[in-house]
Every structure is written in structure tokens, then in C-alpha cells.
Amino acid sequence: MPNENRTASPRLLVACAITAALFVIACKAIADAPREITMGLVQKIFYFHVPCAWLLMLSTLVCAGGSVAYLFGGSERGDRVAVTASELGVVFGLCVLVSGPLWAKAAWGVYWQWEARLTSSLLLWLMLVAYVLARRYGGAAARRLAAALALFAAIDIPLVYFSVRFFRSIHPQTTVVSTLGPGMRGAFWLSLLAFTALWWVLFSARMATENAYARLVDLEVLLDQAEEKKS
Amino acid sequence: MTRSFWRYTALIALKDLRIEGRSREVLYTMGFSAALVVLVFSFALASATDPAQGPITAAGVLWAATLFTGTVALARVLDRERENESIRSLLLSPAPRAAIYAGKLIATSVLMLAVEILLTVLVGVLFSAGVFSHLGWLALVLVLGTIGFASTGVVFSAALLRSRSREALLGALLFPIVIPVLLAASRATACLFDPLSPDLEPVAFWTRFLLATDIIYISLGLWVFEPVVSGE
Amino acid sequence: MSERHLRVAKVCKSYGRQRALVDVSLTFAPGQVAAIVGPNGAGKTTLLGILSTLSRPTSGEIFLADEPITRDPSARQTIGYVGHEPGVYPDLSARQNLRIFASLYALTDAEARITAMLKRVDLADVRHDLPARAYSRGMLQRLALARALLHGPEILLFDEPSSALDPVGVRWLSEELLRERDAGRLVILVTHDLDAAAQVAGHLVVIRRGRVAMDRTEPAGFTTAQVRDLYAEALRD
Numbered sequence: 001m002p003n004e005n006r007t008a009s010p011r012l013l014v015a016c017a018i019t020a021a022l023f024v025i026a027c028k029a030i031a032d033a034p035r036e037i038t039m040g041l042v043q044k045i046f047y048f049h050v051p052c053a054w055l056l057m058l059s060t061l062v063c064a065g066g067s068v069a070y071l072f073g074g075s076e077r078g079d080r081v082a083v084t085a086s087e088l089g090v091v092f093g094l095c096v097l098v099s100g101p102l103w104a105k106a107a108w109g110v111y112w113q114w115e116a117r118l119t120s121s122l123l124l125w126l127m128l129v130a131y132v133l134a135r136r137y138g139g140a141a142a143r144r145l146a147a148a149l150a151l152f153a154a155i156d157i158p159l160v161y162f163s164v165r166f167f168r169s170i171h172p173q174t175t176v177v178s179t180l181g182p183g184m185r186g187a188f189w190l191s192l193l194a195f196t197a198l199w200w201v202l203f204s205a206r207m208a209t210e211n212a213y214a215r216l217v218d219l220e221v222l223l224d225q226a227e228e229k230k231s
Numbered sequence: 232m233t234r235s236f237w238r239y240t241a242l243i244a245l246k247d248l249r250i251e252g253r254s255r256e257v258l259y260t261m262g263f264s265a266a267l268v269v270l271v272f273s274f275a276l277a278s279a280t281d282p283a284q285g286p287i288t289a290a291g292v293l294w295a296a297t298l299f300t301g302t303v304a305l306a307r308v309l310d311r312e313r314e315n316e317s318i319r320s321l322l323l324s325p326a327p328r329a330a331i332y333a334g335k336l337i338a339t340s341v342l343m344l345a346v347e348i349l350l351t352v353l354v355g356v357l358f359s360a361g362v363f364s365h366l367g368w369l370a371l372v373l374v375l376g377t378i379g380f381a382s383t384g385v386v387f388s389a390a391l392l393r394s395r396s397r398e399a400l401l402g403a404l405l406f407p408i409v410i411p412v413l414l415a416a417s418r419a420t421a422c423l424f425d426p427l428s429p430d431l432e433p434v435a436f437w438t439r440f441l442l443a444t445d446i447i448y449i450s451l452g453l454w455v456f457e458p459v460v461s462g463e
Numbered sequence: 464m465s466e467r468h469l470r471v472a473k474v475c476k477s478y479g480r481q482r483a484l485v486d487v488s489l490t491f492a493p494g495q496v497a498a499i500v501g502p503n504g505a506g507k508t509t510l511l512g513i514l515s516t517l518s519r520p521t522s523g524e525i526f527l528a529d530e531p532i533t534r535d536p537s538a539r540q541t542i543g544y545v546g547h548e549p550g551v552y553p554d555l556s557a558r559q560n561l562r563i564f565a566s567l568y569a570l571t572d573a574e575a576r577i578t579a580m581l582k583r584v585d586l587a588d589v590r591h592d593l594p595a596r597a598y599s600r601g602m603l604q605r606l607a608l609a610r611a612l613l614h615g616p617e618i619l620l621f622d623e624p625s626s627a628l629d630p631v632g633v634r635w636l637s638e639e640l641l642r643e644r645d646a647g648r649l650v651i652l653v654t655h656d657l658d659a660a661a662q663v664a665g666h667l668v669v670i671r672r673g674r675v676a677m678d679r680t681e682p683a684g685f686t687t688a689q690v691r692d693l694y695a696e697a698l699r700d
Contacts, residue, residue, distance in 0.1 A: 071455065071458045071459070072458055074521075123407050123410050126407035127407045127408060130403055130404045130407060133400065133403060133404070134400065134404055137394065137395075137396040137399075137400060138390070138391065138394050138396075138400065139391065139393050139394025139395060139396070139397075140393045140394070141390050141391075141392070141393060141394070141459065142394070144390055144458060144459045145387065145390035145391060145394075145404075145459065147459075148386050148387065148390060148455045148459050149387070149404055149408075151451060151455055152383060152386075152408045152448075152451060153407075153408065155447060155448075155451055156407075156408055156410075156411065159411040159444055159447070160410060160411050162411075162440075163410070163411040163414045163415055163440065164414065166436070166440070167414050167418060221482055224482075225485075228674070235569075239567075242563070242566050242567065246552075246563050249555075250552060250554045250555060253554050253555070253594075254554050311552070311554075314553055315548050315549050315550060315551055315552070315553050315595070315603075316546060316548035316549070316550045317550050317551055317552050319517065319544070319546065319548075319550055320544075320550035320551070320564070320610060321567070322517055323515060323516075323517060323539055323542065323544055324539060324564070324567035324568060325536065325537065325539050325540055325567065325568060325569070326567055327536070461517070461519075
């Protein structure tokens, strides 16, 4: 892992450049995409909102994966992956939860509608916030507690979604976005790609910090050992 | 699961329940605070009569109160092990960790169910909900919902054993995760309380959902309990 | 009793970023009391946690009679542990507590063993339904010893057992340690009390900053002066 302890590795800079380029292309595509008939310009929040929701879920799954590696394999790297992914999940989750109500207000006149996907995102976000809290205030077993939390959060993704969806079936359904017009599809996928690239860049940068810290600790230990040998 | 696993599970569950039976501290404090929660809700939600709201509100209050006081039960069942470091003696014994999990799960569930009986009666009275119409189904929903809550709670309560922020964190960590259980249980209960509901189909549906959720949570809990509780 | 030694082989333990134990290698023999001493935070309790199989080392192994027991749950049957907390249930009486532990260790003829053990630790005359919560500190430690010995373990681990005990209690504990040693058990005592260590130890280990700074065996035992000298020497920079 030669590059992991350098803050501005060439690989990361290239990734940043690619991400920036993707965003430029995606923004152009979004601007050029046809306006949706009923909601007009507001509907374009969709190109921002849905990728963020996807990244929230991705972050949760990656966090859970790292947690499994840490909990059952004692992998310190897994733990670093988990904490990085959890923070990204909180950030992108916040984006979902801010953009969602804004869109809802414009589309349906109310900020919140207990719609299945948005509610699931809210709960998932809360679980990731809980993860961050658990790590900070969980005491001696904080990392293991948080890891267990991540696993339950991951397994809850389908449970929460389906329970809210069935719960909502009693109430009038509000379709989120079921149909994507032909011109919109391209813009959507580009946007998704750009956001995922951004996620990857942020993930790598944050991981680099964590890895650097771990390497620092290792060096301290080596220094300690060298001093002991001398005396 | 081998016979010795069940033997240890029973041993640990009975030990906890016997200790509860002796002091009854948790039962009384839980019961009282649960009753107060129901009362607070009934005052807060009091409106000029709106009978259609009755069953939904009653079910919601019942399960909200259950969840809140459930965290008390969880904290106590695990806290008891911390008092004289008996948790170490327990972990040092040949008892399999999974059996410790299962035993604590059963003990917590029994404690919660005991209080839920009181809560159900109270809710029935204060919200005029038809709690006695389908007792069999209601009992099933209560049991499955309680197990769903406790199966997750035991893991987190055990992990928080040595944390200073134990009480503050337990609810914060637990509630988002058990929302599906809360939803399913309160939906089913609302249908059971509703004299005007045409059939019990929603109840059957949500009960199946609860059962699936419980199986998933217990499986995950059994898997995760050992690494969470052992070592370090 | 056959010579079943407890061997610690290059054990390291890290807590995330802290290294608590580094390359610890020791051998403990049965029929002897080994005292592990060292400054606060040196890693003594961590080592004991690993010896009791409650913690797992980050690397290294523990062997009992050349069988690795580091990851072996069945090894717990042969280990008894007394810490500075008694490890019993405060709402239950002594007999009820011991009944639970007898079941946990799947002991046959539990009642007879419990009666004998209560007599041994001089708790037989206590009111039979008095919860442990009402016991004095000394009584609790006696119950703790009963709990630890009940299943007839081969290895006895003590972690600062005489902290918060009065001088009578401390003396009683030393006598019990020697008694178990004479019965052929492998006794390991972690303490910061050098005098107490000198009274009972035939094997002295000094842990400093996670490493073994001194490992000396003296079958005839140590004098207090010897222990102090060895300790000072181990801690000298």
C-alpha cells in the first residue's frame, strides 16, 4: 500500500479530475434534459436526490462489510473502511433528506409524506448517525458496538422499506418517480456516475487519513522498540 | 442447537427471572413508568371525541410505551451483571455466548410481556379500545413484537455494559433499527382494536412480517453477540 | 498431579492504537504461586485477561500442557478466577449463587460440593437466605473464592484480590493461596502489593510497559527484601 499514507497521491488527483469532468458533463446533460410536464424545473432535483439516496445505501453496505471484517476477522482495515463509509453515509443522507422535502413541497405541497423511500432514507440516516455516536460515546467496546449497529442497519434496509411501503398502501400512494422520459435517462445515469465518482474520491481521501494515522501509530511503536533495544 | 445450548439458555433465563422475582424492583419500576407513559399520552392526545382515531391511537400508545419501558428492562437485565462483575464469571463459565444471548433475550421478553399485560388493560380503558375482541391474535402480536425489540436490544445493551453513556445511548441506537417492528406491531394491533375493520387479513399479514423480522434479528443477534461481548 | 505447565508464547495485545502487551513469554508451573507485579498500567490485568481466555491476544498463543487453549472454550472448565470484584449475584444468597455456578459448570453432586465449599470458606453459618448484597467485603471475597474453586479448576487466577480487604482478610487470602498451591494447583496472583507477593510467591514476574522485565523462580520462596530489590532492578532504566 505504497500510496495510502500520502495525502495528495497522484491517483487521488486523477480521480478528482475525472470527477470534476463528470460533473461538468452531467450538469450540461441535466440542463439540456427535457423538462418534466407537471413539475417543471423543480423535477430536476431528482438528478441530485436519487444519486444521493443510492450513495446513502452504498455507504451503509460498505460500512456493514467493513464491520463484518472487523468484528469477525479482527481486521483493523475493515474498521477504517466502516468508519469512513459511515461518515459519507451521514453526509449524503443529509443531502437526500434536504432535497427530498424541498421536492415534496414543490410537488405535493407538503414537506413530508411518509413515502416509503424517503422514510427509509431517514431511518437509515438515523442509524448511521447512531453509528457515529456509538463510536464516540460507546465506551470501551465502542467499535464493536458500532460494528453490530452497522450490521443491523444493513439488514434493516429491506425491512424498513417494505414495512413502510406496506404501511403506506393503506394510504393514498404518491408515486415518486416511476417514469423517466427518454431524454432524461441519459442525464440521470451521468449524474449517478458523477456522484458515485465523488463518493469514491471522498472515500479514498478519508481512508488515506485513517491509514496515515494507523501508520503513524505503527511508526511510534517501532520507535519505542528501537529505544528499548538501545537501553 | 444442541441440548446443552438449551440447557444453558434455560439456566440463564431462569436465573434472571428468579432474581427479578426476588426483588421485583424492575417489574415495579417498569410497570409504573409504563403506566405513566400511557397516561401522559392520553392527556397529550385528549381530544373531543373522535372514535375513528381510537384504535390507531390506542395501538400506537401501547407500542410506544412498550418500547420506552423496554429499554428499561434491557438496561436492567444487563446492568445486573455489571454490579459485582458477575458478567465476568458468566463469561468465564463454559456457557456458550449464544446461550447467554438467548437466555437474556427470553428473560427480557418475559419481563416486558408482564408489563405489556398491564399496559394493554390500561390502554383499553383509557382509549376505549376493544382489547379483548381477539385475545389470541393480540397475544401473538405482543409476543412477536416484544421478541423483535428484545432480540436487537440485548446485543446493544450488552455492548454498552461498560459505557458511561449507557442510558442515553441505548434508546438512540435501538429505536431506528426497530422501527419495522414498531410499524408492523402497531398496524396489527390497530386492526385488532378496531371494531369496524372488515377482516383480520392485515393482522395475518403483519404477523407474518413480524415473524420474518424476528427470525432475521435473532439470527443476526446470535451471530454477532459473541464478538461484541467477548475479548478486550 | 502430572506436570501440566501453562506456557505463554510471544503474546502481544493491542487495543486499536495502544500496545498493552509486547512479546510476553512465560512459563508457569503447577504447585507454585506465581506473582505478577508491576507499575500501574503495565499490562498485568491485560495478561491475566488473556490467561483466563476472556481476551484474545493480538498474536501469540497460550498452551496448557502443550495444548493451545487460546481459542478453546472448553479450557474455561479448568480455570478459576478471583478479581477485586466478587463476581457473584448480589440479589442471591451464597448457596443460591453457588447453585447457579454449579449448573454453569455442569457439576454433579452439586449440593454436597456447595456445602463443603461453604464450610471451607467459613460461610456455612451465615443466614441462608441473606442476599450477597448484605455481605461484608471480607465475606464477599470468601464467596468469590468459593465460586472460583467450586468446579475444581487446575489453574487459579487472582487479580488484586486483597484490595479493599482488612489485614485479617489479607492474611486469610494468603493462607488460601498457599493451601491451593500445596494441593498442586497452578496459582497466579497479580498484585501491586510487594509484601503480599513475597509472602506467597515462588515465582516472580515483573511486567513493565507491556514487557517482561523480570522472570525469576525461587522454589524456597522470596524474602520481602529480595522482592523489593528485584522489583527495583527490573524498573531501573
